[in-house]
Amino acid sequence: MTSRPAALDRIGPAGADAAAQSAEPSTETPFAPFAHLTAPNAALYRQVMRVFLAAKERFAVHLRPEDVHAALPPEHRPAGPDAVVKALDSLVGWGNLRADPDTSRVTAVEDFYRRRFIYQLTQAGEAAEQALSVYDEALGRRGALQAVALHDIVTHLRALLVISAKEEPDAAKAHLALSALTSRFEALAENARAFMGSLQRTIDLHGVEVEVFLAYKDRLIQYLERFIQDLITLGGRIALLIGELEDEDRVGVLLRLAAAREAADAAPDEADTAQIQAYERWAGRWSGLAAWFVSADGRESQARLLRGRALGAIPQLLTVVRQLNERRAGRSDRSADFRTLARWFAEAPDDGARHRLWRAAFGLYPARHLTVDADTLAERGTRPVAPATPWSEAEPLRISPQLRRTGSYERRGKPRKVQDRSEQRRLLAERATKQADEIAAARARLATERPTRLSALGELDPTAFGLFLRLLGDALATWRPGTTTTVATSNDGTMEIRLTALDDGTTAEIRTPGGVFRGPDHTVAITDLTAGIPMGETR
Structure with missing residues (x-):
């Protein structure tokens, strides 16, 4: 029988166990500190790690299990500290935390043999939490x-x-x-x-x-x-x-x-x-x-x-x-209809119900089944006929005299009322015509027969001024260092602007109902590219 080492005699079984766990765990992979994200009870592990990060900001290095239990949010706090101790031990195994023997509360020999630890963040655990914080912030950013x-x-x-x-x-x-x-x-x-x-x-x-x-x-x-x-x-x-x-x-x-x-x-x-x-x-x-x-x-x-x-x-x-x-207005939406039909198929109790739903939805029957009523279904249930039965061997089908005489078996009735939307269409047409007239008037107001100064444009109404600002922005966006003249076309291809810088240092003022627009004066030539094009046509 081998003798027990003196060091273990002094430490005791619990102390030896604590000393073994206080060492930094060796991980097989550098991503072990992220293992708690996919483990069962991952929400508790995340909350425990956040408690340690919050404690580090308060310059608290070590935490006891009861401290962690008290700091957890009420919705994530287990009933007792035992679950917290198990979570802490698991995090120690993954390398997120480090466990050290808690000898500060030892007052008797039996206390020394009890398993007591204090926990602190490891460098790998802190780095993992910082990475997760950046990940959460990036997901929540809307910009x-x-x-x-x-x-x-x-x-x-x-x-x-x-x-x-x-x-x-x-x-x-x-x-x-x-x-x-x-x-x-x-x-x-x-x-x-x-x-x-x-x-x-x-x-x-x-x-x-x-x-x-x-x-x-x-x-x-x-x-x-x-x-x-x-x-x-x-x-x-x-x-x-x-x-x-x-x-x-x-x-x-x-x-x-x-x-x-x-x-x-x-x-x-x-x-x-x-x-x-x-x-x-x-x-x-x-x-x-x-x-x-x-x-x-x-x-x-x-x-x-x-x-x-x-x-x-x-x-x-x-x-x-x-x-x-x-x-929302009730117009046909084929994708929504098919999703609803698929849900009905999934909720059908058996294959018979699914077949009846298929017949009701699509009406795809064999050629000899020109009409199906309750009597036909009952007869087919009593004496089923295979779809591959030849016509010569199948039972003759009785056809309604009305179908033979008129070629139609429909029972006509009063058609559904069609909602009259002519007033809404008229209002939309009037609004579209008004907007088109305003834009056409703004283009005619801005168009210049020859190059002129910005200061000579005079007063502009809001529509013409908005169109002018968009044209000016298109021109300035193409301006490069050393440029004296630039040509740009509006995004819709209806207007062209030629802007030339002046070196006389004058200032242009354009008055609008909302105020006065001021800036360095330039020579400008604005061309309406839609002039002479019939309504409804484009270049």
């Missing part, structure tokens, strides 16, 4: 079209122009202004991508309740129109500011100053490499910003693509609304 961010980008670009105008630009101010600019731009781009993704899911009605969609579709369309308007007016201004900063490599000086300031704290032997890497990062950020707002080399800017995508989403939303209204 937004941040019109305020466009104003902030204009402000930061103007600040950079002021800084670059000095003989010796301040490195600290340049670095702070560039950091604020890139941070605001990255938030704008990320939120725009998330919003357009969630907007497409809304259009496709994936994961969206129909009632919720109908409730907020008007606000969504107004939101899109407001952002498109801001993107048209501010996008062109941002493109001009970017062009001014890229003139004579003014922005290059600012980027080098920011890179040098970032590399100031690097080790002496790594200073040059750190500065080169920092400059490459800043140059990449600036090129991304410029590509977002400025079109170049036959490539449309991201702002223009976003505007086109947002403009295209509005008629798609209206199409979805029209389809939903048609379904």
Whole structure:
């Protein structure tokens, strides 16, 4: 018989067990800390890990089972602490937690032999929870079209122009202004991508309740129109500011100053490499910003693509609304009818009921079964006839004299009343005609026989002013640094605008019922491409 080691005599059986579990568990795979996501009772494991994360924020390192039990939300709290202890032991086995002997409450020898542990997060468990937090945040993000961010980008670009105008630009101010600019731009781009993704899911009605969609579709369309308007007016201004900063490599000086300031704290032997890497990062950020707002080399800017995508989403939303209204109005929906019929087949009690449902729905009978009544069904039930029975061997079919005489067995009755929708169609036609007349009048008002100044356009009504802003936005979106003249066509192909910059420094004012629109004066020529085309035709 081998002798028991003295160390185990001093520790005792429970202490030895605790010492074995206090060691960091070795995992066969680096993804073991994620095993609790697919294990039974995964909701409890997630709540337990959140308790440890909350305790870490309060600088509490170790937790006892009773502390974890008390901190759990009431809806996830087990009746007793034993379930919590089992969950903690499982998390220790996966490597999310670490268990250490709890010797602070030992007051007698028998207490030392009891199994008591305190638990704390491991590095792998904390990393797994951080990854899950990022995952949950990404799933819950809906994004937004941040019109305020466009104003902030204009402000930061103007600040950079002021800084670059000095003989010796301040490195600290340049670095702070560039950091604020890139941070605001990255938030704008990320939120725009998330919003357009969630907007497409809304259009496709994936994961969206129909009632919720109908409730907020008007606000969504107004939101899109407001952002498109801001993107048209501010996008062109941002493109001009970017062009001014890229003139004579003014922005290059600012980027080098920011890179040098970032590399100031690097080790002496790594200073040059750190500065080169920092400059490459800043140059990449600036090129991304410029590509977002400025079109170049036959490539449309991201702002223009976003505007086109947002403009295209509005008629798609209206199409979805029209389809939903048609379904509610009782119009035929073949897909809904087939889904209902499939549910009836699934709920049928037996094959006989399914066959009767099939005959009632589709009426596909053998050729000799010209009519089926209760007597025929009873006779067929008593003496079934196989479908492959030849005509010569089958029992003759009795045909109604009415069917022989008239060729029809239908019992005619009073037809259903057809709902008269002529008044609604008339109102819709009047509204469509009125809108078409207003748009045609706006095109005729804006069309110029020859190039003229913006200041000579005079006062514009709301419809003509909205059309003018869209044309101006299309022209400014194609404006590049050094451009003096640009030509653009509206998205619907009905108008063409030729815009030429003036160097006399004059300001144009266009008055509207909502206020006065001011900006640098240009020479403009607007052509109505639909002039001379008969109504209802397109080019």
